[in-house]
Amino acid sequence: MKFFDLYRKDRWPHMFCPGCGIGTIMNAFYYAIAESGLSQDKAVFVAGIGCSGRIPGYIRGDSLHTTHGRPLSFASGIKLADPSLKVIVFSGDGDLGAIGGNHFINACRRNIDLTVICINNYNYGMTGGQVSTTTPAHFKTSTTPSGNKEYPFDLSEIAVAAGANYVARWTTYHVKSLIRSIKKALLKDGFSFVEVVSQCPVHFGRRNKMTAPTRLLNWIKENSIPRAKIKQITDDTLDLNVQGKISIGEFIERNRIAYTKLIGVCK
Amino acid sequence: MKIIEPGTYFMQGDEACVEGAIYAGCRFFAGYPITPATEITERCALRMKEVDGVAIQMEDEIASIGAIIGASWTGTKSMTATSGPGFSLMQENLGYACMTETPIVIVDVQRGGPSTGQPTRASQGDVMQSRWGSHGDYEIIALAPNSVQEMFDLTIEAFNLAETYRVPVIILSDADIGHMRGTFTVSDNIKIVTRKYHTKPVKYNAYAYDENLVPRFPKFGQGHRVHITGLTHDISGYPKTTFPAIHQVLITRLVDKIRKNEQNICRVEIINPRAEYLVVAYGSPSNSVYELAEKNKNIGLFRPITVWPFPEGLFRKRLKGVKKCLVLEMNMGQLFWDIERTALKSGCRNTELFTKLGGDVHEPDEIVKELGL
Missing domain, CATH: 3.40.50.920 (Rossmann fold)
Known part of the structure; x- marks a missing residue:
């Protein structure tokens, strides 16, 4: 698969906002899949609803833009019915953490051969910047004008606890590591999950005094520390909270036999 | 047993439905336990293996219909089974299947409602839900069996209609018919419809159609490189959400492909x-x-x-x-x-x-x- 073959050029210009992190993530994905040696016509790109949901529409391959929160259900059906296909899911923090939370934990547990790339931009970008399940505590969004009084989900830690075979979290700043992890995830048997913390300057940044994309990206960079280090800190407000940090790195690599193998549809 | 052979059998309605589905070529089933449709999920778990198909119990009904829509895009005939409460949960994805023209079969073994109602008692409370349950304008096909024989026959017909018109087909059974035990006959002369596929990669215009209004199916993994979305789209398949004329053309066709074929579809x-x-x-x-x-x-x-x-x-x-x-x-x-x-x-x-x-x-x-x- 060649890098530029993956662009669905007839759909340009794309609809993402200036400064959005999705462009970086798509580039990293193109690099990773081009290096992975997978066949373009034997891959299916699935997504739910939201900004992340629009990604498969810009990839030149069979792509399914499904309903909100449900891409993992559709993806599971595709993989089980035709195991020769490589099924890749793009999703967001709203799609996976909120409306599709049940599908997310069960997909991790079930361990079907799926690669999920989750773009976590801390808010609902498509609808104008509402609070999401990953919005750090006390940050402002359009539905939490006095600051978010809920504590956020840590999607990667959930994936680890729920039984995914591979889990990694990077940010749009850590591009080289992100490419490595996506490639690894693509080639991994079973359920693989790569979360990317990404900047949404237009909504999340604007309401939190980080309107300039570079400023928001810098904030993400400065607050990222390796997961191994974070384990040593015992702070009640840790992990993606305002006083906390964004833990990054490869979270887990297991070799549980994939569901598709266990039921005999994959060799 | 592989596929059921011609002869006379004694079974429960729900079980006859599974045999009909397998006969029709169904090789993917996803479901979630619910009275009085659980026996369909159970029998699929047993039977799909024997015909090299897949049956999976998902985490809920929303995931079940999602999985069968996904499976259908690989060219696999797919089915789910549920009752009223689960059918309510499926409505959004049912609309998605109408919009993306995905052939699927949904068995609704009706029970008393609203809400949890009467799990073990028959009702016909989902007749309007099956027609108008999802949002927006669409047309759908629903068949109502009244015997074990028809649980077999109409399941086959449901698949045939779904494949012919690229539309979700609902089997509106009920607790009495689903749980009834009786005889049914499998004849040696049953017509099975196979999906019309694109033979060459389409590249563009995934939804190009001719006068019968039903586009050929570009199944995944064949190099078609199609984009399939629940958003309003033109024949390219690409989202075109702000043009009234494109929405009008699309919805009119989705409705007309059923309405204009009323004579070919309807049986009494x-x-x-x-x-x-x-x-x-x-x-x-x-x-x-x-x-x-x-x-x-x-x-x-x-x-x-x-x-x-x-x-x-x-x-x-x-x-x-x-x-x-x-x-x-x-x-x-x-x-x-x-x-x-x-x-x-x-x-x-x-x-x-x-x-x-x-x-x-x-x-x-x-x-x-x-x-x-």
Whole structure:
């Protein structure tokens, strides 16, 4: 698969906002899949609803833009019915953490051969910047004008606890590591999950005094520390909270036999 | 056992449905346990393996219908089974299947509602839900079996219709028919429809269609590189959400491909075609009429086997010379409104509804009384 073959050029210009992190993530994905040696016509790109949901529409391959929160259900059906296909899911923090939370934990547990790339931009970008399940505590969004009084989900830690075979979290700043992890995830048997913390300057940044994309990206960079280090800190407000940090790195690599193998549809 | 062979069998309605599905070529099933449809999920778990298919129990009904839509895009005939509460959860993805023109079959073994209602008792409470349950404008096909035989036959027909028109087809069964044990015959002459695929990669225009309004299917993994979305799209398949004309063309076609084929889709059963007293019934309640019609040739039965689209043309034809129409339903009147509307158009002013709720059946004596005979 060649890098530029993956662009669905007839759909340009794309609809993402200036400064959005999705462009970086798509580039990293193109690099990773081009290096992975997978066949373009034997891959299916699935997504739910939201900004992340629009990604498969810009990839030149069979792509399914499904309903909100449900891409993992559709993806599971595709993989089980035709195991020769490589099924890749793009999703967001709203799609996976909120409306599709049940599908997310069960997909991790079930361990079907799926690669999920989750773009976590801390808010609902498509609808104008509402609070999401990953919005750090006390940050402002359009539905939490006095600051978010809920504590956020840590999607990667959930994936680890729920039984995914591979889990990694990077940010749009850590591009080289992100490419490595996506490639690894693509080639991994079973359920693989790569979360990317990404900047949404237009909504999340604007309401939190980080309107300039570079400023928001810098904030993400400065607050990222390796997961191994974070384990040593015992702070009640840790992990993606305002006083906390964004833990990054490869979270887990297991070799549980994939569901598709266990039921005999994959060799 | 691989695929069921010609012969006579004794089974439960739910089990006969699974045999019909496998006969029709269904090789993917996803479901979630719910009374009175659980037996379908259980039998699929047992039988799909034997025919190299896949059956999976998902985490809920939303995931179940999502999985079968995904499976269908690989060119695999797919089915799910549920009852009212689960069917309610499926409605959003049902609309997605209509919008993306994905052939799937949904078995709804109806029980008493609303809400958790009566899990083990039959009802016909989902008739309107099956027609109007999802948001927006669309047309759908729903079939109502009234016997174990029809649980087998109509499941095959449901797949044939889904493949022909690229539309979700609903089997509106109920707890009585699903749990009924009885005999059914598998003939050696059953027609199976296979999906029409694109033979060459489409590259562009995933939804190009001809005069029959049904596009060929670009299944995944063949180099078509299609983009499939629930957003309003033109024939390229790409989202075009702000142009009124594109939405109008798309929705009109989705509706017309069913409406304009009403004659080819709709099937009814008519007994005593010249009777002046006409009982209109479908599914379970229709079984109360056969004996009556046998004894009294002036009592007729009009049974829509296809509930949606409503077989208006066939019903109007049958209404000639009818003095009274009695509609039997296990709900507070759902198909009744279409029946009465059609009757009024045809000049029959005497249409009454005879409701039974709670899983009770319409007794033949009561039907005679309601007819005023």
